[in-house]
Amino acid sequence: MTYTYKTRGTCSTQIDLELEGNIVHNVKFTGGCNGNTKGLSAMVVGQQAEEVIRRLQGIRCGMRPTSCPDQLAEALTEALEQI
Numbered sequence: 001m002t003y004t005y006k007t008r009g010t011c012s013t014q015i016d017l018e019l020e021g022n023i024v025h026n027v028k029f030t031g032g033c034n035g036n037t038k039g040l041s042a043m044v045v046g047q048q049a050e051e052v053i054r055r056l057q058g059i060r061c062g063m064r065p066t067s068c069p070d071q072l073a074e075a076l077t078e079a080l081e082q083i
Helices: 034-044 049-056 068-081
Strands: 002-006 012-020 023-031
Touching: 002 068, 012 068, 023 034, 023 049, 023 068, 034 068, 049 068
Parallel strands: none
Antiparallel strands: 002 012, 012 023
């Protein structure tokens, strides 16, 4: 399953991801801090979506109430709801 999520409150504007069942297979951020988003994407490939959500949900970026990792958790949550 391919899912596109429009981010809110971050420098990145969109997350495209692929799930096979509940396993994360591909994550691509549009915008954001290039090295950080590439690193984050590489680290979650092969992981269970629920575990990624548990680890990343609620992470903040400075004074912002969210972050790219938190937005990835939100994207995965929404994607899982559509399975």
